[in-house]
Amino acid sequence: MRFVKAICAAMTMSIATMGVTLPTSANDDGPIIAISGPLSWPFFAAVKQGFDDASETFGLDYQYVAVTDTANMTSDYPRLLQQAISRNPRMLLVGEFFPDGMDPLIKEATAAGIPVLIHNSGQTLWEQNGSIGFIGEDPFQMGYKAGEIHARLGVKKGLCFNQVPGNPTVEERCTGYVAAMKEAGLETIYQTIGTGDATNPQAMTQAIKGTLQANNDIDGIYTLNAVPAMSALRAVDEVGRKGEVIVGTADLSNEALEAIKTGDLAFAMDQQPYLQGFMSIQIAYQFLNFGLQPIGHVKTGPLVIDQSNVDHTLDVNKKHAGVRGAS
Amino acid sequence: MAQTPIMELQQVSKSFGTTKALTDVSMKVESGKILCLLGDNGAGKSTLIKVLSGYHQPTSGKLFWQGNETRLPNPREARQLGIATVHQDVGSIPLMTVGRNFFLGAEPKTGIWPFKRLDTEAANKIALEQIRKFGITRVSDGNQLVGTMSGGERQVLAIGRAMYFGAEMLILDEPTSALGVKEASFVLKLMRQARANGVGIVFITHNARHAMAVGDEFCVLIQGEVAAQFSRGDKTREEVLNLMAGGEDMTELESGLEDIN
């Protein structure tokens, strides 16, 4: 009996491995699978809405795959990609968040004839791994632009606040920020908080307040999300330096937009996640049906929202919740 | 002078599915007397205790409390009648104070509604008085944790608590089994005191020496049936041991043990 079980186990294992490693050709009946970010992040909720709207507009069905628990993304995402490849898809729409694990798999897929379109992350890699294109803006580039803006606005010592340390995609934004500031010959401080406090706005406020008190030459803060942005504003207020510290953030929320309107928040950067989703499906449709595709990388961001264009953005946010990433 | 037994069982049987734990058990517990319930492990003693304390209901047979036929649907009803059970683990809570443990489930209150609070002072004072009354002198503060007391002291606390709350019948499940000689004699002394106060005591034990030391009546259970019932003085210790072990095997076992030694 044990012998039979062992044989069965061995057969199952070999079939499973074959399913992943044997080259499969592009399957005209296969599903279109989008591997993108966790839906608990408003950013990716907007990406998905883009996917969904385009799917309806073009009549192209697809499946959205993502992790739900963000604790293990570095290993979970390559696994998800592997599973998607083994399902013989018609096309893959991938956010290459973790290139070390995911890039080899993308190369395998494209070598086997599966068309791959990258969005959100993987800007520097898509040309080498056989993908047909890239939509979006690398987090590194986002952070870099923020650094450029801060430098332009006269910040001498900037604080980049990362509320989710250990998350490589988010960390990239700070890495970019620090790089840009460094190139301009300016100082930066990189701050994180304990993982338990990633969703605690009070904890973020106190943390930033402490850092401001310990370094009272900080005159710029860049946050990676709208929630820490509001915390940063409160912290600046509490240490009595309102108006002296230039605060900007990645991503949006209604509160953040209101703060831009009143002038408290200098800018918010919209990666326009909706476009990443929408245009991925659009390009997929046109590629699969007509063989057409954009040449080169399609940029969706960052759209810098400051006092000059905030009113319109607020309007849209109120009318179409979820399109800009947070409400 | 025949007095009504405080509790009487008539032909009580208890089955669990197809297993018969007790078969036609008849016995009497009398106030001011100690009934020793003897039997080896698996004889049915724990099932019998559970029937006496209302935890289980008999499958057949009758129960009489103070001469009246009754049913004990749950332990709480039994407690309210005045049947107190002290289990093997003594039901003490080591990390709780003596006062609080003593009054658990019957806490004294003080103050006005809705701010009625636990009267820790009264609880500590009374608890201390009671256990002093039963001979424990080592405990000096009602705020002491029960964990600071020895096994024997905890037994006394449990028994004293039962008596304080008006137990008329006390079921003691192996109270001396985990105690050393000195502490055991302490507890036996307390049992005599309780008896003198008119409480009817069911003393479950597998230690014949302890049973012979305090017992007035004896009931031996073997495999769920009453194998023997007798009064003090009717049988010798060896006869009792033999009965408990189910026959002559005991003497063989004992001599076998001595050979090993």
Add this chain to the structure above:
Amino acid sequence: MMSFVRKPEFGAIAAFLLTYLFFTFATSGTGFVSVNGTAGWLNLAAELGIVAIPVGLLMISGEFDLSIGSTVGAASMIVALGTNHFGVPIWPTIALALMAGMLIGLCNGLAVVKTNLPSFIVTLATNFIVIGATMGFSRLIANVTSSSIVSSESAKLLFAARWGQANISVLWWGIATAIGFWVLSRAVFGNWIYATGGNLQAARSAGVPVDRVKIILFMATGFAAAFVGIMQGIQWNSGNSTYGMGYVFQAPIVVVIGGILLTGGYGTVTGIFFGTALFGVISTGIFYTGWNTDWVQLFLGVLLGAAVLANNYVRRLALTSR
């Protein structure tokens, strides 16, 4: 003096004083010890503290609640969706959110007493159920997982008022502590909590309604979690499904630092209070020192270990005969 040392809260109080003293020196000149600095860590401690008190009582009774995190987020989303998406005035949504918290607690409690499964597992399952439901329904109803809250003056007064830089949450923490203290050490119910955790069978035999005790405590943790979610939502004008995820482990941590035994039956509310205060001081103070903030977690972990060892010693002292 010795009798004070034997008390379960001694470790937490001593640790708090020592740590605060430490940070006074390590952060000198940066304003940590100022009124505003103190308001800062009190604000942080208060939010955790309100949840930690019922969680601590529950742990004394022998059970865990790992679902408080998701309840906090769910409550904030109920208020957010109610006011922002459905246009309902805020007070009914607050009432709804509080009831939802108690309902979650009731389900936890019933599941634990009826199935006799470890509460660790049961509430872990609830945690996933609640957060999944929160995100799923939010997206279904309004296509978002976080949303603005449209508040009212009275709601802002009760949940978001400030004196200087101190939030009203500090006042609520004080109230929660007072209630918890009174229930645990003065009320008869408190004796039942200790008994249920100390020796369940003995408590039951003594007539303590242990099932009812546990269910009530689970409902209390659910209520407190919902309360904090509502408070956070109104303070930041925004509901978020992920508020409160950190409390799942932070609450038991401060409870254990406060002298409560993981196995139940021992501990005081004073201890929980000082354990929470200690946590607030460390979490906030470390940023004033200017040190690399990655060490925060290391510091907390070491402290937790030290606290458990110290509390063990204190408990052994208490159990030795006089």
